[in-house]
Amino acid sequence: MYTSRAAIRVVSHVKPTQQVRYKRDKTGLNPQLERIVSQLSVMSAGRKQPRLLKLCNEDYVKHKTVMKAWSHYRKAKIQENEKLLQKQYESMKEAVSELQNLSPELFEIANEHQYGKRFPLELRVPTEYPPRQIWFYDYFPKQEAK
């Protein structure tokens, strides 16, 4: 009896043709199912949520203060950046308008539509920092198959 039961357990997706009633087993799930359950419980929504911080009132006020100061600091930084970009744009605009005054011909050439010229695919998106690996020192070109 034991062997037949074990066989059913392992291939649980194969339903037995005949319904057989066994004595209730208190040992729990089989190891395979147990593993699935434990994996699912690791992924469950409750575990993904960060734990609520249990702070006393004083520390909660301090925490709020720190968050507020941090948001002020970030805001100031973003505003500074935006101001810089605005300045850059203004000076570009000024340069172009000056070119228009000095030499309308050159201005025309500078603003001429270049038909057929597309944005080069090889061009990398400009980033604020250089890549982690600057140069592939161990690079050697692929050898073509003869």
Add this chain to the structure above:
Amino acid sequence: MSSSVSRGIWSNFTNRSKSLAIKSAKLQKAVLSPDLPNGPVSLKALSSKRKYYSPIDLDKIYPLAYEILEKKSEKIYSKIEDLKKKGSENVEEINDLLVEAEINNPEVVYNSLYAANTIDLTQPVYRHYAKKQWESYNKMITMQRLETLSIIPDTLPTLEPEVDVHMKFPHNNVDTWVEPGSILSSNVTSKPPIFKITEFKESKNDLYTILIVNPDTPDVENNSYTTTLHWALKDVELSNNDSIIDIQKLDSNPQYSIVDYLPPTPEKNLGKQRFAVWIFRQDGKLNEETSKVENINNFQIREFVENNKLQAVGAHAWRSVWDLNVENVRKEYGLPAGRIFSRDSF
């Protein structure tokens, strides 16, 4: 490490109100120190005090954060000084700046979060926090009850609430405010209610009118209902720090009363009666002629409001229904015996 955070404008009380500080010295020390020198004072149980740990490195970052915010506040205070030197009369602008200067002060935040019942409403920043609190719950619940019970538009067309109205009855010593729209027994409502009217603007000796009306008095002859005036007060003087209308105040100011309190005595088999409390702000003192009420049993509230140029700023409501105690209330006030409505009488 220093035992305290920076001692700038937020620790200087020469020009600032003392109510901007935390009252309890121990709590104040805890909030103004980088760490908790006496442990978590706000936790009551010894066991929770023992097992409590502050977040890691909060004591290092908190003084820096405090300094950043305090410096911002210092700038705003100097701006206010400049405005005052110029002789600016714009009180609202200065009040807005005062709110901005104190809104992030940890002591003010602590008081408005955990000592909301004892905050000093003469300070603009506390009024700001109180208003936010009111808008998040009490304002909405009041409007919902007024609309679902059809007090709007059965008594007055609409309301744009500006004040928080709290009401309770002195039938016992339990300090709980009545939720708008709740059904109260005749024993509870046998004595006039106590009001707390919280203004969120700067208010010094503003005058208020208070009316309690019942729009459900049966008018059998016309097969309709009339409005009964149950209580009317006028020229009630209130300020930010003096916002309670109780028996003591009414006894010392008998001129407030237009119509004395008539307790609700609902008739049997008439269902629930709505009692609407309306709070009006006055421009000045009310005229003796226009504020007189001759017939309280057929009170025209809209006419009264129009004649006296009243601005509705707040409301409250409760409901009453016949119970076994109504007879006692009638006897106490010397009212005539009640009618019993039944199908036979029609």
